[in-house]
Amino acid sequence: MKKGIIIKNLTKIFLINNNSKIVAVDNVNLEVEPGEFVTLLGPSGCGKTTLLRMVAGFETLTDGEIYIGEENVASLTPDKRDTAMVFQNYALFPHMNVYDNIAYGLKIQKVSKPEIKRRVQKILDLMKMNDFSNRVPSQMSGGQQQRVSLARALVMEPGVLLFDEPLSNLDAKLRIHMREEIRKIQKEVGITSLYVTHDQSEAMGLSDKIVIMKDGVIQQIGSPREVYQKPENAFVAAFIGKANTISGTVLAKDGKTYTIDIDGKPHVISSKKEYEVGREVEMIIRPESIIVGKEGYHTEVVKSIFMGENHEYEVRWKGQVLQISEPNPYSKRTYEVGEEMSIDFDETALHMI
């Protein structure tokens, strides 16, 4: 039975040597719908693992509540919680073969032998791992071991599936392959998943919803599109992809539509937030949303690199450097360093923070 997760005012403080303390998770509120795939994303040390381990039951809560389904799990040990976890280093039982690894949890639950066999078989089919059932972990590659680890968690049909950077020990190619595999299987089984990573492309590729954290505090919760296009703050913008921050002044306001003066030229931008007329505002624009060659602003090229699928520039404009990425460079003119380039901003992509 897939279950939702509700996290309320969750805080975790680690005491170190009884005098200094680390606030690893700081007053976090989060809801995961049943069947949803949610990713915790953030730089190293921001508290992702700690949050995940509190949901699993490996860390005690300093403050707050966690519900899995209807149940408040704060006082339950990990074995009593309806979760299953996939670990970064696979954590397979080295003294058991693949079959016994996958069957372990079912045996603990005292499921009947034929039923265990049926369910393990089903998972092995799903993961296309039938040929491996007699192998022991030391005879398998990292990718294969991680599939077993996933199978071992899935076979429990847990209410919630937890992942702690499951792909970070794999090489780049395999990582992308496994990412798609996980997404496919998750959709097929429809299981609620909470996934920790610090790789933004992984988060984008997998998630229904991304939770961006910094220093134990949630910065933004939203779909991949939302966090990319409408970042709440400069940290989120910079953490998900590349971003330019530019400033302007509010000239006029009409409902949610604003006219913004950027270096003497008006731009019409819509925003959900409230800004007063005359106020200075900051805006985010992605490198690919700066239009090259359109008459707007004059800049000087300081860096020019051909990357194949796009052409990357850095240009000096008004004492700041803008990053520009021009897609499909094949049919377009190339600017060299020192040349003048005129640019304009795609108004639909300008986002006020």
Place this chain on the structure above:
Amino acid sequence: MASKKAHKDRNMRDLRIGSNIAIMRKVLLDPILFGTILLVLAIVTMFIVFPIANILKESFIYKGAISLHHYTEIFRLSYNKEIILNTFKLGITVSILSTIIGFGFAYASAYVKVKYKKLMNAIAILPIISPPFVISLSAILLFGRVGLISKGLFGIQNANIYGFRGLVLVQVLTFFPVAFLVMVGLLQQIDPSVEEAARDLGASRWKVFTTITVPLMAPGIANAGLLVFIQSVADFGNPMVIGGNFTTMAVQIYMQGIGSLDMSGATALAILLLLVSVSAFIVQKFYLGKKSYITVTGKVSRQRELIEEKNIVQPLSFLILLTSSFVGLMYILIPIGAFVKIWGVNNTFTLDHFKYVISIGIKPIVDTTSLALIATPITGILSMVIAFLLIRRKFIGKAYLDFTTMLSIAIPGTVVGLGYVLTYNKAPLILTGTGTILIIAFVMRSMPVGIRSGMASLQQIDPSIEEAASVLGASSKKVFTSITLPMIKPAFFSGLVYAFSRSMTLVSTIIFLVSAKYSLLTVTTMSQIDQGRIGVASVYSTILIVIVGSIILLMKFALSKMGVSADEIEL
């Protein structure tokens, strides 16, 4: 096809011969290296291989002819059969009990938030710095006829600690630290996430323990058990002091060889004992050594969350405190016993025993300390040289050197003692009765461990540093003294500390070799216990422990002045 393969084989063989020649040439070109190798091979042959070979030879000779007489004699006499049975019974019992207690300690140390970790480590070091029969001595003080607990607490008259049960008690208390140290290292290497995964899949703590932790540790547990077994069957001091009528093979070899002056009769028993401990060692080293799951789980990803549940922490803490204080008590009793008039009968303070010791002469104290001080640097240097040769140089005879020095860890001391007596009491080399043979015994008994720890630390040093030095024109000797030696300094100095304490406390081998000219502390102490002078024996033991302890502290102090931190020197 076949001829092609033969051709290939021949090519391979030519290559091998070629490379052997190349090795030879390289070695011959460096006279110091060549000389060192020859010397080391000669030492090992003379003092490890040759004595054992002599025992083997003697065991098959009866009245000048080749015969199985000595062996059939063992199995003919029911007395001998009983001794063999005793040895196994003791070894197995002690090994099982020590492993259980050792595992409890190790688990508590690695998994549970208990307070007494320092205490546990201290208890584990005590057996290393004290003579092997100390616990027997204090067991007599506690549980003997006039023992503190037996008579004092329970009023039992004529309690009998001598025999199987007493021996099991003292051996377990002496050897469980070995099991503890082996297993705590392995437990720390288990990746905590493996156990967390099991917990996450619904296993209770107890289920995780029985289905994950114990199976993962199985090879390590067997390993610890075998190590204890080897030490138990080779133990001479404790069975000698407290065995009573319960005789073991190690004791019988001495009794028959020296007591009844029937050396050749003892040889067959010695060979049998050797077979037992060497085969246990081989199983431990080559079978279990490879069968470790722990290496499979790989690097430990994060620190283990120590168990804090009161219902686990409290009983375990209690048991550990109880065991540790019991062991501690046993050691504290010795110096107390040294100041008591007649233990259990007249418990008044006295300095009589000390006066007695001084009146009969402090010769054993001086002899033992000076011989051990001579042996210590020899052991240290020889161990490091051999370790260096084994890790860094190729030469003919290397496998032989490696194998013999390793196997000699498992050779019981009494067997070595018998071998030395057999081999070095006649021309051309008469060494028995001399200080030389005692020093040799000290060196050969502590060297194998020194070699292994030297090898372990050398393996962690990148050979390219040494290669760089030799490319720059340094000779073998120069590379060793200027590059290698400084880098293995910590291992070298802990080797010294080990060699000294081991030499001071050695009993089994040297009891065959002592003479009127040299008397040694351990042997003197044992004969005092034998004569019932418990107070005097306590004085000697106390002095011995004080000397070993203070020399260790002194060495650590001197070394810290020389820039080796005390933490780097471990026992």
